[in-house]
Amino acid sequence: MAFQCQRDCYMKEFVTSVVSCCPAELKHEVNGKKETLKGFNVKLQDTILFPEGGGQPDDHGLIGDVPVLRVTRQGPEAIHFVGSPLEVGQEVQVQVDWERRxxxxxxxxxxxxxxxxxxxxxxxxxxxxxxxxxxxxxxxxxxxxxxxxxxxxxxxxxxxxxxxxxxxxxxxxxxxxxxxxxxxxxxxxxxxxxxxxxxxxxxxxxxxxxxxxxxxxxxxxxxxxxxxxxxxxxxxxxxxxxxxxxxxxxKSYSTERSLVALLKTGPDDHVDAVDKLQKSVKLLQKTNLSLLRDMAVLITQNFKNDPQRGNFFSLHKKEGDNEFMNIIANEINTEETLVFLTVGEEKGPGLFLLAGPSGRVADMGPRVLEMLQGKGAGKNGRFQGKANSLARRGEVEAFLQQHCKHHTSEEE
Known part of the structure; x- marks a missing residue:
């Protein structure tokens, strides 16, 4: 059977009648998430809405004023999925989304x-x-x-x-x-x-x-x-x-105009301009990492030279990486001191490191992970990973300080 859409591909409106209407479900994706819609499968006497096939997606359109969300073929029949029921036998006007078609x-x-x-x-x-x-x-x-x-x-x-x-x-x-x-x-x-x-x-x-x-x-x-x-x-x-x-x-011309404004060069020079920018950024990143490493060493030296330092050290640095945190942990004697470090946005995602006596880190690591809504693991006195949110960092710090005070009082 050839549908009306196949007999006349240019027909935009068509009058036909409803043959059947049955409850149904449609699984589809909305913004990358799979959803199941409840609705109705409708068969028409004939249709100008093409059912998916031959590598071509289905048409969208209207049956009366009811949007058609999907059209599929079952043997000689076209099945229209709609959100509202239609009366069997009624005459309806079908309209195709012509731009899509x-x-x-x-x-x-x-x-x-x-x-x-x-x-x-x-x-x-x-x-x-x-x-x-x-x-x-x-x-x-x-x-x-x-x-x-x-x-x-x-x-x-x-x-x-x-x-x-x-x-x-x-x-x-x-x-x-x-x-x-x-x-x-x-x-x-x-x-x-x-x-x-x-x-x-x-x-x-x-x-x-x-x-x-x-x-x-x-x-x-x-x-x-x-x-x-x-x-x-x-x-x-x-x-x-x-x-x-x-x-x-x-779209290409719009992008070109935006690049002209940003790069201050004509279109023919965009590739060279971006190449220079990338090289400049790499150099700046390398310099920044070197400075962060030097800063990590100075931070630990300052802590170790403080006679009132205690047995707990905590630091948050917006800029930084795992290497920055590990330098600090390596420089501090974590056999005696509990170290809690984070990098990233203060209330956004980031990285964390908990270092200290093996037993205490093993006990507290999972709780820290839970509070930071993160993923991570630990061994040999180190527990580190990714935090989905650093919003509760202050609570984590208070929890660790309390644990350190309790541990100190037990030793005394």
Whole structure:
């Protein structure tokens, strides 16, 4: 069965009726977190909302005024997940999110064109592809693509776009001899009905369920951004088609203007300017670490020269690292003195080190870890790790001081 979205990829609104509506759940990610939504699976008499398939994501849109959050295919049926129930039998107007749909049409037709020409020009077969949110990737069955080949491929692609090559769709029965002549990576196990062929005139004929432009001119332009090493001696070719190229150019120009303001140089000098800045920062970091090490030694000498020093030493330093803390702990006689050190933001994340007599450190380390909401471990009189929050540092210090007083009174 071909859905209305496959018969007319340019239809933006459509009137149909509700066949069924059943309670359902949808698992999806929101800001990187997996959530389960409760809602309803709706079947319509027909639909202009494309169900995910053929490497193309699903459409979004509305059934009446109810947002459609996901569309999937089950055999010959399209299943629409919505948050509110719809009455079975009622007539509804379906609207597609056209910006999303047309973007998918441009990327998908662009993939067909790139795949066909990569094969024709160089014999590189496409083994899979991904239509991403910002860029798309074609996996080519070759260990590498030379820069000259990439340039020749891009020129050939855009030449086809400039000469307005038509794109047509045919429906053939599965036993039609013409089916054997078209490119295909196989049909899904639950395929039903006629075979859908997307034909780029004189370029490529391919089995495909997706939505496509009707003429290559509607792709506007395709930019091959480059390649990345793929898996198992394959190469990932990264591309943008149509409006994504315009958005990429706009974003790149905005970034360029920001860099001009920050670096005080023209675009052609940005790389050199950043290189100089990085070298300068590395030198400053090296100098800063050297000063911190010297400071650590002076801090411990000052403590050891204090006749009123006692048996507890505590220090927080916003700037510093594990080496800074370990220098202090090494310089102080931790067999007699309990040392508590932290570096980082005062109420934010940081690093900590607890050093002292082995038994006492082993006893107190887990409690310190708990109070700092951190992760760490200890042995041989050292307990150190990462603190998620140093907000309770004062409480930790008071706890350790109390422990030291209690230990001292027991010795007396």
């Amino acid at each position: 047309f973007d998918h049409m441009q990327q998908h037709s662009g993939q067909h064109l790139i795949t066909a020409l990569a094969d024709t020009l160089f014999g590189y077969k496409t083994t899979s592809w991904e239509l991403g949110r910002q860029r798309s990737t074609i996996e080519l069955d070759t260990p590498s693509v030379k820069p000259a080949q990439l340039q020749a491929l891009e020129e050939a692609i855009n030449e086809k776009i400039r000469v307005h090559v038509p794109v047509t769709v045919q429906l053939l029965s599965i036993d039609d001899p013409a089916v054997e002549k078209v490119r295909s990576r196989g049909l899904p196990d639950d395929h039903a009905g006629p075979i859908r062929i997307v034909d780029i005139e004189g370029v490529d004929a391919n089995m495909c369920c997706g939505t496509h432009v009707s003429n290559l001119s509607q792709l506007q332009v395709i930019k091959l951004l480059g390649t990345e090493k793929g898996k198992k001696n394959k190469t990932n070719l990264i591309f943008l088609a149509g409006n994504r190229v315009l958005k990429y150019a706009e």
